[in-house]
Amino acid sequence: MEKIKKFIKDGYLNEALIEIDVELSRSFNLSDEKSRSEYIGLKSLKKTLQGFLKSKRKSKKGKGGQTLSSILSSSQNYAWLSTSKISPAGLADNTDVIDPIIKKRENELIAIAKTNDEAYKEDLAALAYAIDEENTPILFYGEIGVGKSFLAEKIHSISKRKNSKFVTVNCAGLNETNLYPNLFGAEKGSYTGSVKELKGMMREADGGTLFIDEIDKAPKEIRYHLMTFIDTKKYYPLGSEKFKIADVRILVGTNKDLKLLASKGEFEADLYSRVAGRIIHIPPLRDRREDIPLLIDTVINEYNNKNKNQVSLDMGAFEYLLNCSWPQNARQLIYYLLQRFSDCSRNNLRILTLEMIEKNSPGEMSVGSPKDFAGFESTIKNFLETWEANSGKYISDFLEPVVAKIYMEDYNPHMNQSKKYDDAMKILGISGDRRTDSTLYKQYLKYEEIKKKFS
Structure with missing residues:
Protein backbone atom coordinates (compact mmCIF):
# COMPACT_ATOMS: atom_id res chain seq x y z
CA MET A 1 0.00 0.00 0.00
CA GLU A 2 2.84 2.41 0.79
CA LYS A 3 4.25 1.93 -2.71
CA ILE A 4 0.90 2.82 -4.28
CA LYS A 5 0.61 5.86 -2.06
CA LYS A 6 4.11 7.10 -2.96
CA PHE A 7 3.65 6.52 -6.71
CA ILE A 8 0.39 8.51 -6.72
CA LYS A 9 1.85 11.37 -4.69
CA ASP A 10 4.84 11.57 -7.01
CA GLY A 11 2.64 11.43 -10.11
CA TYR A 12 3.75 7.98 -11.35
CA LEU A 13 0.25 6.71 -12.09
CA ASN A 14 1.15 3.88 -14.48
CA ASP A 21 -2.51 -5.26 -9.76
CA VAL A 22 0.18 -6.83 -7.57
CA GLU A 23 -1.92 -6.10 -4.48
CA LEU A 24 -5.05 -7.50 -6.13
CA SER A 25 -3.24 -10.77 -6.83
CA ARG A 26 -3.39 -11.46 -3.09
CA SER A 27 -6.19 -13.42 -1.44
CA PHE A 28 -9.15 -11.37 -0.18
CA ASN A 29 -11.78 -12.69 2.20
CA LEU A 30 -14.82 -10.77 1.00
CA SER A 31 -16.76 -11.79 4.11
CA ASP A 32 -14.27 -9.99 6.35
CA GLU A 33 -15.09 -6.29 6.68
CA LYS A 34 -11.50 -5.02 6.65
CA SER A 35 -10.41 -7.27 3.78
CA ARG A 36 -13.56 -6.46 1.78
CA SER A 37 -13.09 -2.71 2.26
CA GLU A 38 -9.45 -2.93 1.14
CA TYR A 39 -10.40 -4.98 -1.93
CA ILE A 40 -13.19 -2.62 -3.06
CA GLY A 41 -10.91 0.36 -2.43
CA LEU A 42 -8.20 -1.07 -4.68
CA LYS A 43 -10.66 -2.00 -7.44
CA SER A 44 -12.24 1.45 -7.29
CA LEU A 45 -8.86 3.21 -7.18
CA LYS A 46 -7.71 1.27 -10.24
CA LYS A 47 -10.80 2.37 -12.19
CA THR A 48 -10.33 5.97 -11.04
CA LEU A 49 -6.68 6.12 -12.14
CA GLN A 50 -7.47 4.48 -15.47
CA GLY A 51 -10.29 6.96 -16.07
CA PHE A 52 -8.05 9.88 -15.12
CA LEU A 53 -5.26 8.83 -17.48
CA LYS A 54 -7.73 8.25 -20.32
CA SER A 55 -9.33 11.68 -19.90
CA LYS A 56 -5.93 13.34 -19.54
CA ARG A 57 -4.90 11.96 -22.92
CA LYS A 58 -8.08 13.44 -24.44
CA SER A 59 -7.54 16.90 -22.97
CA LYS A 60 -3.97 17.97 -22.33
CA LYS A 61 -4.99 21.39 -21.06
CA GLY A 62 -7.57 20.06 -18.61
CA LYS A 63 -9.82 23.09 -18.78
CA GLY A 64 -12.97 22.77 -16.70
CA GLY A 65 -11.93 19.40 -15.31
CA GLN A 66 -11.24 18.10 -11.83
CA THR A 67 -7.81 17.49 -10.43
CA LEU A 68 -6.95 13.94 -9.39
CA SER A 69 -6.53 15.24 -5.86
CA SER A 70 -10.11 16.55 -5.73
CA ILE A 71 -11.49 13.34 -7.22
CA LEU A 72 -9.72 11.08 -4.75
CA SER A 73 -10.42 13.26 -1.73
CA SER A 74 -14.16 13.19 -2.54
CA SER A 75 -14.37 9.45 -1.75
CA GLN A 76 -13.99 7.75 1.62
CA ASN A 77 -12.38 4.79 -0.20
CA TYR A 78 -9.15 6.77 -0.61
CA ALA A 79 -8.79 8.45 2.78
CA TRP A 80 -5.63 6.43 3.42
CA LEU A 81 -3.87 8.22 0.54
CA SER A 82 -3.72 11.61 2.33
CA THR A 83 -4.68 13.04 -1.05
CA SER A 84 -4.00 16.69 -0.27
CA LYS A 85 -0.37 16.32 -1.47
CA ILE A 86 -1.09 14.62 -4.80
CA SER A 87 0.68 16.48 -7.60
CA PRO A 88 -0.84 15.57 -11.03
CA ALA A 89 -3.95 17.33 -12.37
CA GLY A 90 -6.27 16.79 -15.32
CA LEU A 91 -9.68 15.63 -16.42
CA ALA A 92 -11.52 12.55 -15.16
CA ASP A 93 -15.01 11.20 -15.06
CA ASN A 94 -16.64 11.28 -11.65
CA THR A 95 -15.97 7.68 -10.63
CA ASP A 96 -17.18 8.06 -7.06
CA VAL A 97 -20.53 6.79 -8.32
CA ILE A 98 -20.74 2.99 -8.44
CA ASP A 99 -20.28 1.58 -11.94
CA PRO A 100 -23.80 0.75 -13.25
CA ILE A 101 -22.59 -2.66 -14.47
CA ILE A 102 -21.25 -3.48 -10.99
CA LYS A 103 -24.50 -2.26 -9.41
CA LYS A 104 -26.57 -4.40 -11.78
CA ARG A 105 -24.50 -7.47 -10.93
CA GLU A 106 -24.77 -6.72 -7.22
CA ASN A 107 -28.59 -6.60 -7.51
CA GLU A 108 -28.66 -9.86 -9.48
CA LEU A 109 -26.51 -11.64 -6.90
CA ILE A 110 -28.70 -10.43 -4.05
CA ALA A 111 -31.80 -11.56 -5.96
CA ILE A 112 -30.48 -15.10 -6.48
CA ALA A 113 -29.28 -15.30 -2.87
CA LYS A 114 -32.78 -14.35 -1.63
CA THR A 115 -31.46 -12.24 1.22
CA ASN A 116 -32.36 -9.19 3.28
CA ASP A 117 -29.33 -9.68 5.53
CA GLU A 118 -27.32 -6.45 5.35
CA ALA A 119 -23.95 -8.04 6.17
CA TYR A 120 -24.43 -10.70 3.49
CA LYS A 121 -25.51 -8.01 1.01
CA GLU A 122 -22.20 -6.23 1.60
CA ASP A 123 -20.35 -9.48 0.86
CA LEU A 124 -22.27 -9.89 -2.39
CA ALA A 125 -21.62 -6.26 -3.34
CA ALA A 126 -17.89 -6.95 -3.07
CA LEU A 127 -18.30 -10.20 -5.01
CA ALA A 128 -19.80 -8.22 -7.90
CA TYR A 129 -16.36 -6.64 -8.47
CA ALA A 130 -14.72 -10.08 -8.76
CA ILE A 131 -16.94 -11.54 -11.48
CA ASP A 132 -14.70 -10.62 -14.41
CA GLU A 133 -11.39 -11.43 -12.71
CA GLU A 134 -11.04 -14.26 -15.21
CA ASN A 135 -7.98 -15.96 -13.75
CA THR A 136 -8.90 -15.60 -10.09
CA PRO A 137 -10.73 -18.57 -8.49
CA ILE A 138 -13.48 -17.90 -5.94
CA LEU A 139 -13.87 -20.02 -2.81
CA PHE A 140 -17.43 -20.38 -1.49
CA TYR A 141 -17.55 -21.40 2.15
CA GLY A 142 -20.78 -22.48 3.81
CA GLU A 143 -22.69 -25.34 5.36
CA ILE A 144 -24.38 -28.01 3.24
CA GLY A 145 -27.47 -26.65 1.51
CA VAL A 146 -26.77 -22.91 1.81
CA GLY A 147 -26.67 -22.46 -1.97
CA LYS A 148 -23.00 -22.48 -2.99
CA SER A 149 -23.68 -24.02 -6.41
CA PHE A 150 -26.59 -21.64 -7.10
CA LEU A 151 -24.40 -18.62 -6.39
CA ALA A 152 -21.53 -20.06 -8.46
CA GLU A 153 -23.85 -20.62 -11.42
CA LYS A 154 -25.22 -17.09 -11.12
CA ILE A 155 -21.69 -15.67 -11.24
CA HIS A 156 -21.11 -17.63 -14.43
CA SER A 157 -24.39 -16.44 -15.97
CA ILE A 158 -23.55 -12.74 -15.53
CA SER A 159 -19.88 -13.01 -16.46
CA LYS A 160 -18.15 -12.76 -19.84
CA ARG A 161 -18.21 -16.57 -19.93
CA LYS A 162 -22.01 -16.83 -19.90
CA ASN A 163 -22.22 -18.10 -23.50
CA SER A 164 -20.12 -21.16 -22.63
CA LYS A 165 -20.97 -24.01 -20.31
CA PHE A 166 -21.24 -24.03 -16.53
CA VAL A 167 -20.14 -27.48 -15.32
CA THR A 168 -20.29 -28.73 -11.74
CA VAL A 169 -18.79 -31.70 -9.92
CA ASN A 170 -19.07 -32.81 -6.30
CA CYS A 171 -15.97 -34.59 -5.02
CA ALA A 172 -17.72 -36.32 -2.10
CA GLY A 173 -17.76 -40.08 -2.56
CA LEU A 174 -15.59 -40.04 -5.69
CA ASN A 175 -12.21 -41.72 -5.58
CA GLU A 176 -9.21 -41.00 -7.77
CA THR A 177 -10.10 -43.80 -10.20
CA ASN A 178 -13.44 -42.31 -11.25
CA LEU A 179 -12.83 -38.62 -10.51
CA TYR A 180 -9.72 -38.21 -12.68
CA PRO A 181 -11.28 -39.32 -16.02
CA ASN A 182 -14.46 -37.39 -15.23
CA LEU A 183 -12.45 -34.21 -14.66
CA PHE A 184 -9.64 -34.51 -17.19
CA GLY A 185 -10.98 -37.03 -19.70
CA ALA A 186 -9.59 -40.36 -20.84
CA GLU A 187 -8.29 -41.98 -24.02
CA LYS A 188 -10.13 -44.96 -25.45
CA GLY A 189 -8.98 -48.16 -23.73
CA SER A 190 -7.15 -46.28 -20.96
CA TYR A 191 -9.08 -48.09 -18.22
CA THR A 192 -11.21 -51.20 -17.86
CA GLY A 193 -14.52 -50.83 -19.67
CA SER A 194 -13.59 -47.68 -21.63
CA VAL A 195 -14.73 -48.32 -25.21
CA LYS A 196 -14.55 -44.72 -26.40
CA GLU A 197 -12.83 -41.46 -25.62
CA LEU A 198 -14.15 -39.56 -22.59
CA LYS A 199 -13.74 -35.82 -23.08
CA GLY A 200 -14.00 -34.86 -19.39
CA MET A 201 -15.32 -31.81 -17.61
CA MET A 202 -12.35 -29.56 -18.34
CA ARG A 203 -12.91 -29.93 -22.05
CA GLU A 204 -16.69 -29.62 -21.64
CA ALA A 205 -16.27 -26.37 -19.67
CA ASP A 206 -13.71 -24.87 -22.08
CA GLY A 207 -14.46 -21.16 -22.37
CA GLY A 208 -16.79 -21.40 -19.37
CA THR A 209 -16.75 -22.20 -15.68
CA LEU A 210 -16.13 -25.34 -13.60
CA PHE A 211 -17.52 -25.44 -10.05
CA ILE A 212 -15.78 -28.02 -7.87
CA ASP A 213 -17.79 -28.62 -4.69
CA GLU A 214 -16.41 -30.23 -1.53
CA ILE A 215 -12.89 -29.86 -2.84
CA ASP A 216 -11.56 -30.96 0.55
CA LYS A 217 -12.90 -34.46 -0.23
CA ALA A 218 -10.99 -34.76 -3.52
CA PRO A 219 -8.10 -37.27 -3.37
CA LYS A 220 -4.67 -35.69 -2.88
CA GLU A 221 -3.46 -36.71 -6.32
CA ILE A 222 -6.47 -35.00 -7.91
CA ARG A 223 -5.81 -31.84 -5.90
CA TYR A 224 -2.22 -31.83 -7.16
CA HIS A 225 -3.43 -31.97 -10.78
CA LEU A 226 -5.94 -29.19 -10.09
CA MET A 227 -3.18 -27.00 -8.73
CA THR A 228 -1.16 -27.58 -11.92
CA PHE A 229 -4.17 -26.76 -14.07
CA ILE A 230 -4.89 -23.50 -12.22
CA ASP A 231 -1.27 -22.43 -12.83
CA THR A 232 -0.92 -23.50 -16.46
CA LYS A 233 -4.39 -24.26 -17.90
CA LYS A 234 -2.81 -27.57 -19.01
CA TYR A 235 -3.95 -31.11 -18.17
CA TYR A 236 -3.32 -34.68 -19.33
CA PRO A 237 -6.28 -36.96 -20.14
CA LEU A 238 -5.93 -40.42 -18.64
CA GLY A 239 -3.79 -42.60 -20.90
CA SER A 240 -2.42 -39.68 -22.93
CA GLU A 241 1.13 -38.37 -23.04
CA LYS A 242 0.04 -35.16 -24.76
CA PHE A 243 -1.34 -32.32 -22.69
CA LYS A 244 -4.45 -30.37 -23.57
CA ILE A 245 -5.25 -26.73 -22.81
CA ALA A 246 -8.62 -25.46 -21.58
CA ASP A 247 -9.71 -21.91 -20.84
CA VAL A 248 -11.74 -22.61 -17.72
CA ARG A 249 -12.44 -20.46 -14.68
CA ILE A 250 -12.33 -22.50 -11.47
CA LEU A 251 -14.81 -21.89 -8.65
CA VAL A 252 -14.70 -24.12 -5.57
CA GLY A 253 -16.98 -24.87 -2.65
CA THR A 254 -16.44 -26.34 0.82
CA ASN A 255 -18.03 -26.58 4.24
CA LYS A 256 -14.63 -26.97 5.89
CA ASP A 257 -12.13 -24.35 7.04
CA LEU A 258 -9.48 -25.00 4.38
CA LYS A 259 -7.07 -22.51 5.94
CA LEU A 260 -7.16 -24.45 9.20
CA LEU A 261 -6.78 -27.77 7.37
CA ALA A 262 -3.80 -26.37 5.47
CA SER A 263 -2.15 -25.26 8.73
CA LYS A 264 -2.53 -28.84 10.02
CA GLY A 265 -1.11 -30.35 6.83
CA GLU A 266 -4.48 -31.90 5.93
CA PHE A 267 -4.90 -29.75 2.82
CA GLU A 268 -2.23 -28.46 0.46
CA ALA A 269 -1.25 -24.92 1.45
CA ASP A 270 -0.22 -24.17 -2.15
CA LEU A 271 -3.62 -25.22 -3.47
CA TYR A 272 -5.39 -23.19 -0.79
CA SER A 273 -3.47 -20.07 -1.78
CA ARG A 274 -4.62 -20.60 -5.37
CA VAL A 275 -8.32 -21.35 -4.85
CA ALA A 276 -8.79 -18.73 -2.12
CA GLY A 277 -8.12 -15.75 -4.38
CA ARG A 278 -11.54 -14.42 -3.41
CA ILE A 279 -13.42 -15.92 -0.45
CA ILE A 280 -17.14 -15.56 0.17
CA HIS A 281 -18.89 -16.96 3.25
CA ILE A 282 -22.55 -17.90 2.75
CA PRO A 283 -24.22 -17.77 6.19
CA PRO A 284 -26.59 -20.56 7.28
CA LEU A 285 -30.33 -19.95 7.10
CA ARG A 286 -30.67 -19.88 10.90
CA ASP A 287 -28.45 -16.78 10.96
CA ARG A 288 -30.62 -14.93 8.43
CA ARG A 289 -34.19 -15.83 9.33
CA GLU A 290 -35.46 -12.70 7.63
CA ASP A 291 -34.66 -14.50 4.35
CA ILE A 292 -37.09 -17.38 5.03
CA PRO A 293 -40.18 -15.43 3.81
CA LEU A 294 -38.33 -14.58 0.58
CA LEU A 295 -37.51 -18.24 -0.02
CA ILE A 296 -41.08 -19.34 0.77
CA ASP A 297 -42.53 -16.77 -1.66
CA THR A 298 -40.07 -17.84 -4.35
CA VAL A 299 -40.95 -21.54 -4.01
CA ILE A 300 -44.70 -20.76 -4.06
CA ASN A 301 -44.39 -18.59 -7.18
CA GLU A 302 -42.18 -21.07 -9.05
CA TYR A 303 -44.43 -24.01 -8.13
CA ASN A 304 -47.59 -22.17 -9.19
CA ASN A 305 -46.01 -21.12 -12.49
CA LYS A 306 -45.30 -24.76 -13.35
CA ASN A 307 -48.50 -26.37 -12.05
CA LYS A 308 -52.23 -25.93 -12.66
CA ASN A 309 -53.07 -26.34 -8.98
CA GLN A 310 -52.30 -23.00 -7.27
CA VAL A 311 -51.15 -23.39 -3.65
CA SER A 312 -50.43 -21.13 -0.71
CA LEU A 313 -49.87 -21.28 3.07
CA ASP A 314 -52.16 -20.31 5.90
CA MET A 315 -50.69 -18.00 8.57
CA GLY A 316 -50.21 -20.79 11.09
CA ALA A 317 -48.15 -22.84 8.62
CA PHE A 318 -46.15 -19.77 7.62
CA GLU A 319 -45.24 -18.90 11.23
CA TYR A 320 -44.38 -22.54 11.96
CA LEU A 321 -41.89 -22.64 9.07
CA LEU A 322 -40.32 -19.36 10.21
CA ASN A 323 -39.43 -20.92 13.55
CA CYS A 324 -37.89 -24.16 12.23
CA SER A 325 -34.12 -24.58 12.55
CA TRP A 326 -33.57 -25.90 8.97
CA PRO A 327 -30.27 -27.72 9.66
CA GLN A 328 -29.85 -28.39 5.94
CA ASN A 329 -30.51 -24.74 5.17
CA ALA A 330 -32.28 -23.42 2.07
CA ARG A 331 -32.10 -26.77 0.29
CA GLN A 332 -34.10 -28.46 3.06
CA LEU A 333 -36.73 -25.69 3.14
CA ILE A 334 -37.19 -25.80 -0.64
CA TYR A 335 -37.46 -29.60 -0.83
CA TYR A 336 -39.83 -29.70 2.13
CA LEU A 337 -42.21 -27.15 0.60
CA LEU A 338 -42.18 -28.92 -2.78
CA GLN A 339 -43.08 -32.20 -1.04
CA ARG A 340 -45.98 -30.60 0.84
CA PHE A 341 -47.24 -28.75 -2.25
CA SER A 342 -47.21 -32.04 -4.17
CA ASP A 343 -49.32 -33.54 -1.36
CA CYS A 344 -51.77 -30.64 -1.78
CA SER A 345 -52.00 -31.17 -5.54
CA ARG A 346 -52.62 -34.91 -5.21
CA ASN A 347 -55.51 -34.18 -2.83
CA ASN A 348 -56.84 -31.19 -4.82
CA PRO A 362 -39.63 -30.67 8.88
CA GLY A 363 -38.08 -32.29 11.95
CA GLU A 364 -39.04 -35.68 10.54
CA MET A 365 -37.03 -35.08 7.37
CA SER A 366 -33.78 -37.00 7.12
CA VAL A 367 -30.81 -34.75 7.84
CA GLY A 368 -28.32 -37.43 6.85
CA SER A 369 -28.31 -40.67 4.91
CA PRO A 370 -28.89 -44.10 6.54
CA LYS A 371 -25.16 -44.68 6.08
CA ASP A 372 -24.42 -41.51 8.07
CA PHE A 373 -26.70 -42.66 10.89
CA ALA A 374 -25.16 -46.15 10.94
CA GLY A 375 -21.75 -44.56 11.38
CA PHE A 376 -23.06 -42.32 14.15
CA GLU A 377 -24.68 -45.33 15.87
CA SER A 378 -21.41 -47.28 15.66
CA THR A 379 -19.51 -44.35 17.18
CA ILE A 380 -21.93 -44.19 20.13
CA LYS A 381 -21.58 -47.93 20.63
CA ASN A 382 -17.78 -47.64 20.80
CA PHE A 383 -18.18 -44.70 23.12
CA LEU A 384 -20.36 -46.68 25.56
CA GLU A 385 -17.87 -49.54 25.57
CA THR A 386 -15.17 -47.07 26.61
CA TRP A 387 -17.34 -45.37 29.24
CA GLU A 388 -16.12 -46.18 32.74
CA ALA A 389 -19.51 -46.61 34.37
CA ASN A 390 -18.16 -47.43 37.82
CA SER A 391 -15.54 -44.68 38.02
CA GLY A 392 -17.96 -41.85 38.69
CA LYS A 393 -17.60 -40.48 35.16
CA TYR A 394 -20.64 -39.19 33.28
CA ILE A 395 -21.29 -39.22 29.55
CA SER A 396 -20.85 -35.44 29.61
CA ASP A 397 -17.24 -35.95 30.74
CA PHE A 398 -16.58 -37.42 27.32
CA LEU A 399 -18.94 -35.46 25.13
CA GLU A 400 -18.36 -31.90 26.34
CA PRO A 401 -14.63 -31.73 25.41
CA VAL A 402 -15.47 -33.06 21.92
CA VAL A 403 -18.29 -30.54 21.45
CA ALA A 404 -16.05 -27.73 22.73
CA LYS A 405 -13.28 -28.63 20.28
CA ILE A 406 -15.56 -29.06 17.25
CA TYR A 407 -17.46 -25.85 17.93
CA MET A 408 -14.38 -23.74 18.63
CA GLU A 409 -12.21 -25.01 15.75
CA ASP A 410 -14.32 -26.62 13.05
CA TYR A 411 -17.69 -24.90 13.14
CA ASN A 412 -18.29 -21.67 11.17
CA PRO A 413 -14.70 -20.33 11.18
CA HIS A 414 -15.88 -16.90 10.04
CA MET A 415 -18.08 -16.35 13.10
CA ASN A 416 -17.06 -13.54 15.44
CA GLN A 417 -14.76 -15.16 18.02
CA SER A 418 -16.45 -13.48 20.98
CA LYS A 419 -19.87 -14.74 19.88
CA LYS A 420 -18.40 -18.20 19.33
CA TYR A 421 -17.17 -18.35 22.95
CA ASP A 422 -20.55 -17.23 24.27
CA SER A 431 -20.84 -20.14 32.58
CA GLY A 432 -17.73 -18.06 33.07
CA ASP A 433 -15.42 -15.97 30.94
CA ARG A 434 -12.73 -16.50 28.32
CA ARG A 435 -9.72 -16.79 30.63
CA THR A 436 -7.31 -19.66 30.08
CA ASP A 437 -8.45 -21.14 33.39
CA SER A 438 -12.17 -20.99 32.47
CA THR A 439 -14.42 -24.05 32.41
CA LEU A 440 -14.76 -23.81 28.63
CA TYR A 441 -11.01 -23.71 28.09
CA LYS A 442 -10.50 -26.69 30.42
CA GLN A 443 -13.07 -28.69 28.47
CA TYR A 444 -11.33 -27.74 25.24
CA LEU A 445 -7.97 -28.97 26.58
CA LYS A 446 -9.46 -32.35 27.55
CA TYR A 447 -10.17 -33.17 23.91
CA GLU A 448 -6.80 -34.84 23.21
CA GLU A 449 -7.16 -36.94 26.33
CA ILE A 450 -10.59 -38.15 25.17
CA LYS A 451 -9.31 -38.77 21.64
CA LYS A 452 -6.62 -41.16 22.92
CA LYS A 453 -9.30 -43.42 24.40
CA PHE A 454 -10.58 -44.13 20.91
CA SER A 455 -7.22 -44.53 19.16
Missing part, protein backbone atom coordinates in the same frame (compact mmCIF):
# COMPACT_ATOMS: atom_id res chain seq x y z
CA GLU A 15 3.53 2.49 -11.86
CA ALA A 16 0.74 2.85 -9.28
CA LEU A 17 -1.58 0.79 -11.51
CA ILE A 18 1.02 -1.98 -11.79
CA GLU A 19 1.40 -2.06 -8.02
CA ILE A 20 -2.40 -2.15 -7.56
CA LEU A 349 -56.08 -28.81 -1.95
CA ARG A 350 -55.04 -25.19 -2.40
CA ILE A 351 -53.98 -24.27 1.14
CA LEU A 352 -51.11 -25.88 3.07
CA THR A 353 -52.31 -25.69 6.66
CA LEU A 354 -50.57 -25.84 10.02
CA GLU A 355 -52.32 -29.15 10.73
CA MET A 356 -50.89 -30.68 7.56
CA ILE A 357 -47.39 -29.49 8.42
CA GLU A 358 -47.61 -30.83 11.97
CA LYS A 359 -48.42 -34.27 10.55
CA ASN A 360 -45.29 -34.11 8.36
CA SER A 361 -43.02 -31.77 10.27
CA ASP A 423 -22.49 -19.70 22.12
CA ALA A 424 -20.17 -22.58 23.03
CA MET A 425 -20.80 -21.94 26.74
CA LYS A 426 -24.58 -21.87 26.13
CA ILE A 427 -24.46 -25.17 24.22
CA LEU A 428 -22.47 -26.83 27.00
CA GLY A 429 -24.57 -25.28 29.76
CA ILE A 430 -21.61 -23.67 31.50
